[in-house]
Amino acid sequence: INRVLRSRTRLPNFHTLNDVCNALQKARHILVLTGAGISTSLGIPDFRSSTGFYSRMKYLGLDDPQDVFSVDLFRQDPSIFYSIAHLILPPDKACTPLHAFIKLLQDKGKLLRNYTQNIDNLEANAGVRPENLVQCHGSFATASCFTCNYKVPGEVLYPNLRAQEIAYCPFCAVERKALVQKYEKMEDEGSYSRRFEDINSFGVMKPDITFFGEDLPDRYHNFIKEDVKKCDLLLCIGTSLKVAPVSEIVNKVPNDVPQILINRDPIDHCEFDVELLGYCDQAITWLCNEKLHWKIDHPKFEEIIGSK
Numbered sequence: 052i053n054r055v056l057r058s059r060t061r062l063p064n065f066h067t068l069n070d071v072c073n074a075l076q077k078a079r080h081i082l083v084l085t086g087a088g089i090s091t092s093l094g095i096p097d098f099r100s101s102t103g104f105y106s107r108m109k110y111l112g113l114d115d116p117q118d119v120f121s122v123d124l125f126r127q128d129p130s131i132f133y134s135i136a137h138l139i140l141p142p143d144k145a146c147t148p149l150h151a152f153i154k155l156l157q158d159k160g161k162l163l164r165n166y167t168q169n170i171d172n173l174e175a176n177a178g179v180r181p182e183n184l185v186q187c188h189g190s191f192a193t194a195s196c197f198t199c200n201y202k203v204p205g206e207v208l209y210p211n212l213r214a215q216e217i218a219y220c221p222f223c224a225v226e227r228k229a230l231v232q233k234y235e236k237m238e239d240e241g242s243y244s245r246r247f248e249d250i251n252s253f254g255v256m257k258p259d260i261t262f263f264g265e266d267l268p269d270r271y272h273n274f275i276k277e278d279v280k281k282c283d284l285l286l287c288i289g290t291s292l293k294v295a296p297v298s299e300i301v302n303k304v305p306n307d308v309p310q311i312l313i314n315r316d317p318i319d320h321c322e323f324d325v326e327l328l329g330y331c332d333q334a335i336t337w338l339c340n341e342k343l344h345w346k347i348d349h350p351k352f353e354e355i356i357g358s359k
């Protein structure tokens with residue numbers, strides 16, 4: 052975790068909602084940087100809010116609640132991750148108005164790329180095409196064996212994750228059994244050593260989400276350099292911008308490119324040209340309906356307009 056301290060000189064003529072609307076109308080290469088806040092309206096908790104996922108992890112007694120996503124802890128004891136993963140499993144087929152707005156930008160030929168830190172894969176449910184998406188921290192869409200990398204579709208693991216039961220790789224089963232027997236024998240003989248805790252994760256299936264201590268997917272590194280040069284508008288939505296290197300994207304975008312934040316809470320360590328503080332589904336629905344006269348294709352669109 053890096054707090055990105057940034058004092059950016061704001062654009063001199065970019066302060067108002069009209070400026071935001073003009074930029075959205077004109078832009079052809081919008082980089083949309085999203086985080087957990089765009090999925091909370093579906094009941095998936097974010098991490099760092101006061102009612103977020105980390106605040107619910109206190110009972111585990113970890114030094115740092117983020118450790119539930121530490122690759123070292125997973126190696127030692129994957130049951131900790133398996134005991135909490137059900138809390139962040141994505142719902143089937145659903146997406147939010149905000150996801151549908153990203154799809155709308157794609158349909159209008161304006162979306163350069165959506166860099167999402169989310170692991171719920173809901174962008175796919177909204178119809179954002181894979182080539183327009185970088186899942187910076189991987190996703191639940193696939194899962195791999197921690198030992199031999201055997202890959203399966205993510206849903207294969209869902210019953211185990213929901214039941215909080217560890218899923219094992221079929222190809223590592225024989226070797227795992229032998230290792231566990233050896234380990235148990237050593238424990239009986241009193242020659243147990245902490246380094247043998249690694250066998251706890253031998254042949255364990257892990258969703259392909261990027262844990263702390265793991266590198267980001269190649270796709271992120273392959274695209275980001277060119278995309279920040281190419282983008283003509285940056286939209287940061289539903290993120291606290293506290294996880295590097297994704298949080299550094301805001302510093303890499305050229306100074307003359309407008310940067311807009313749509314977030315429930317202010318972000319003290321970054322400056323944007325315009326900040327729309329509030330719930331992102333409501334903010335984007337209002338902006339599209341009242342100002343841009345764009346219709347978001349989502350069942351909640353009319354409902355939100357009606358409720359004002």
Ligand code: CNA
Nearest residue numbers: 086087088097098099169170171289290291315316330331
């Ligand atoms: P975060 O640090 O929890 O920040 C979330 C931000 O969203 C906060 O600043 C909130 O103010 C804001 N927010 C919450 N609800 C709304 C809303 N309805 N409208 C607008 N803003 C809102 O999460 P980040 O994404 O910044 O941190 C990156 C982590 C979170 C990544 O590693 C993800 O994998 C991880 N994460 C993903 C999911 C998911 O996939 N849905 C859920 C929880 C955490």
